[in-house]
Amino acid sequence: MALAGISSLGQSDPKGGSHTRTPLQRFQLPVKFKPIGLIPFFGFVGLFLVWPAFSLFRLAIQPTKNSDISAMREAITGDYLDSFIYTIKLSLLTALLGVLLGSLLAASVLRIERPKWFRNFMTSFAGVAANLGGIPLAFAFIAALGTQGLITKMIDYFGVNLSDAGFRISNFAGITIVYLYFQIPLMFLIMVPAFNGLRAAWSEAAASLGAAPWQYWRYVGLPLLTPALLGGFLLLFSNAFSAYATAYALSSGGARLVPVQIRFFLQGNTITGKDNLGYALAAWMIIIMLITMTGYLFVRRRAEKWQQ
Amino acid sequence: MSALEFVNVSKSFRDVNALSNFTIALEQGELVSLLGPSGCGKTTALRIAAGFETADTGAILLGSTNIISLPAHQRRMGMVFQSYSLFPNLNIRDNVAFGLKVRGVPGDARKKRAEEMLDLVRLSDLGHRMPHQISGGQQQRVALARALATEPHVLLLDEPLSALDAKIRVEVRDEIRRLNRDLGVTTMFVTHDQDEAMSISDRICVMNNGVIEQTGSPRDIYNNPATSFVAHFVGSINSLPMGSTRVLIRPENLVLATHDESAHWRGTITDTTFVGAFTKISVVLDNDNSSVSVLAISAQIDRNIEIGKSIGINEATR
Incomplete structure (x- = not known):
C-alpha cells in the first residue's frame, strides 16, 4: 500500500505519529475498488458527449440521396464555407478583444483599493454580465444601438448618423460590440484570480534588481499570466463560436453564423439533396473546436514548462 | 560619510504613526539590524529605503545623494524578502542573472557572473533547476546571490530567515554574515528575533512604536539597555x-x-x-x-x- 503511505505523509500530524483519519477517509474503498468511483463520470461523458458526437458523425458521413457530393463536403463549400469563415472571424475578433480589454479591466480594478466595496461590486457585476446573453441582451442592444435606439438617436442629435456611417446592430461590427458585452466580463472573471496569484514580492524583487515596470511584465508578469490568458482566449473563442441566440435575435434570423444555419435544419427544414447538411455543419463545428483545443493544449504545455 | 543615512524620516498610515523622525547612519560595510516587535516600524523603514513606500517627510542619503524621490528600480538596493521571491518561471541561474539582464549586460558575461554568484553561496550545481525544485534555505541563498549580483549600494534584508526552520536558519544567518564581511556590502537587516540580531549585527537599532529606543553594539544593548523596553525586549530580565x-x-x-x-x-x-x-x-x-x-x-x-x-x-x- 505504497500509495496510501505517500498520501498520508502530507496529512500526518507533525507533532505525533497518530494516524487519525477524517470521517471521509474512514469510508474509503479499498484501493482495488477505487476505479468504481469513476463510473458516474464516464457514464456522464459517454451518454452526453461521446454517444451524441458519434451519432452525429455517423449521420453526417452518410451518403446523400439525389446528390453526388457528400454532406461533409457540401458543408464547407459556397455559402456554408462563408458562414464558417464569418463565424471564425467573429469568434477570433471578440475573443482577442475580450482577452485584451477584460485583462486590462481586471488589472485596473485590482489597483483600486478604495472604496473597498468597489472590487466586490465589479466582480458581482461581471458575474451577471458574463452570463447575460441571448434574446434579452439582443433586445437591450437593439433598444440602445438599433436603428431607433436611444443611443443612436442621441448621437444623431449631435449630427452623427450611425446608419450612414455603415453601422448596423445586425452586421459584423454590431454583433462584435454585443458579444463584447459578455466576453469582457468573462475574461475579467478569469483574470482577477490570475492577477491575485502574482505576488507583490516578485514585482518588488524585480524593481530592486533594477527592472523598470515594463521589464517586470515582459520577463516575469506576462509569462506567469500566459496560461490564464490562453485558457481565457479558448473559453472566449468557444463561447462566441457556439453562441447563436443573441445573433439570431439581433438579425431577425438572417445572420450568417454557423449555429444559426444549424438552427434552420434543427427546426425540421430540409433542402432536397441536402438531407444531412445540418449534421455535417455540427460535425465541422466539433472538428474546429477539437483543433482549437489541441492547439491550446500544445501552447499551454509550452507556457507552463516552468511548472514541471 | 555614511553609506546609507535616514534623516528624520516619518511615515503614517492613515492615523497610525508607523515611523517618527527615524534617523540612523550606516557606515560602509556595516551590518545593522532593526529589531523590534511587529508593528514597530522596522519593515516600513526598510521599505522606504528600498523605494516601495514613500516617506511623508525626511531624507534618505546614499553617500551624499538624497534618493527619497527616486523610483525603486533606480536605487540600486539589493533586497531579500521573507517569502521566497524567486521568479517561478525562471531557473536558478536566470534568477541570479535577472538584474544584469535588465541592465543590458550581454549573455555570456551575465552567465559567468551568475555562476560566480552561485559559487559564492555554494549552490553552483543547482543553476539549471527551477525555484520550486530546491529547498527553502537554498531559495533564500539564491535570493541573496541574486540581490548581490548587481553589486548593490546596500543590501536590504526583510526578515529573510523567518520562513526557515531552526537549523537552516542558523546556516543562512551565518551565510549572510560571511557575505557581508567578504564583500564589504553595507547591510540592513530587519528582524523581530533578538538572538538573530545579537549574533549577526555590528550594531542593533531597537525600535518600538515607530521610534528608536536605542542604537548600539549587541553587547551595549544587552549590558547597558537605555530604556526599560530595551531591557525587557532583549534577553530576559x-x-x-x-x-x-x-x-x-x-x-x-x-x-x-x-x-x-x-x-x-x-x-x-x-x-x-x-x-x-x-x-x-x-x-x-x-x-x-x-x-x-x-x-x-x-x-x-x-x-x-x-x-x-x-x-x-x-x-x-x-
Whole structure:
C-alpha cells in the first residue's frame, strides 16, 4: 500500500505519529475498488458527449440521396464555407478583444483599493454580465444601438448618423460590440484570480534588481499570466463560436453564423439533396473546436514548462 | 560619510504613526539590524529605503545623494524578502542573472557572473533547476546571490530567515554574515528575533512604536539597555525591589546566597530547569510575590536545590 503511505505523509500530524483519519477517509474503498468511483463520470461523458458526437458523425458521413457530393463536403463549400469563415472571424475578433480589454479591466480594478466595496461590486457585476446573453441582451442592444435606439438617436442629435456611417446592430461590427458585452466580463472573471496569484514580492524583487515596470511584465508578469490568458482566449473563442441566440435575435434570423444555419435544419427544414447538411455543419463545428483545443493544449504545455 | 543615512524620516498610515523622525547612519560595510516587535516600524523603514513606500517627510542619503524621490528600480538596493521571491518561471541561474539582464549586460558575461554568484553561496550545481525544485534555505541563498549580483549600494534584508526552520536558519544567518564581511556590502537587516540580531549585527537599532529606543553594539544593548523596553525586549530580565524603587537585573547576574543571613532578597523556589551547562531557578520573592529567575552554572550548584525550599539571592559581584 505504497500509495496510501505517500498520501498520508502530507496529512500526518507533525507533532505525533497518530494516524487519525477524517470521517471521509474512514469510508474509503479499498484501493482495488477505487476505479468504481469513476463510473458516474464516464457514464456522464459517454451518454452526453461521446454517444451524441458519434451519432452525429455517423449521420453526417452518410451518403446523400439525389446528390453526388457528400454532406461533409457540401458543408464547407459556397455559402456554408462563408458562414464558417464569418463565424471564425467573429469568434477570433471578440475573443482577442475580450482577452485584451477584460485583462486590462481586471488589472485596473485590482489597483483600486478604495472604496473597498468597489472590487466586490465589479466582480458581482461581471458575474451577471458574463452570463447575460441571448434574446434579452439582443433586445437591450437593439433598444440602445438599433436603428431607433436611444443611443443612436442621441448621437444623431449631435449630427452623427450611425446608419450612414455603415453601422448596423445586425452586421459584423454590431454583433462584435454585443458579444463584447459578455466576453469582457468573462475574461475579467478569469483574470482577477490570475492577477491575485502574482505576488507583490516578485514585482518588488524585480524593481530592486533594477527592472523598470515594463521589464517586470515582459520577463516575469506576462509569462506567469500566459496560461490564464490562453485558457481565457479558448473559453472566449468557444463561447462566441457556439453562441447563436443573441445573433439570431439581433438579425431577425438572417445572420450568417454557423449555429444559426444549424438552427434552420434543427427546426425540421430540409433542402432536397441536402438531407444531412445540418449534421455535417455540427460535425465541422466539433472538428474546429477539437483543433482549437489541441492547439491550446500544445501552447499551454509550452507556457507552463516552468511548472514541471 | 555614511553609506546609507535616514534623516528624520516619518511615515503614517492613515492615523497610525508607523515611523517618527527615524534617523540612523550606516557606515560602509556595516551590518545593522532593526529589531523590534511587529508593528514597530522596522519593515516600513526598510521599505522606504528600498523605494516601495514613500516617506511623508525626511531624507534618505546614499553617500551624499538624497534618493527619497527616486523610483525603486533606480536605487540600486539589493533586497531579500521573507517569502521566497524567486521568479517561478525562471531557473536558478536566470534568477541570479535577472538584474544584469535588465541592465543590458550581454549573455555570456551575465552567465559567468551568475555562476560566480552561485559559487559564492555554494549552490553552483543547482543553476539549471527551477525555484520550486530546491529547498527553502537554498531559495533564500539564491535570493541573496541574486540581490548581490548587481553589486548593490546596500543590501536590504526583510526578515529573510523567518520562513526557515531552526537549523537552516542558523546556516543562512551565518551565510549572510560571511557575505557581508567578504564583500564589504553595507547591510540592513530587519528582524523581530533578538538572538538573530545579537549574533549577526555590528550594531542593533531597537525600535518600538515607530521610534528608536536605542542604537548600539549587541553587547551595549544587552549590558547597558537605555530604556526599560530595551531591557525587557532583549534577553530576559528580572525586576527586583530595592528600597522604594526597583532594579532590573539579568538572570545570569544573580547568584544564590551562600550564607542565608547575607542575602539581599529572599524567596521560595518554584521551579528548576536544567538546560545543560546552566540551570534556571525560578523563585517567588517573599516580600512582594514577584517572580525572579536565576541562571546558575550547573556545576556550581553545590547545595540541594529543591522546589519549595527557601533561598537567598544576591547580585553577582563583577
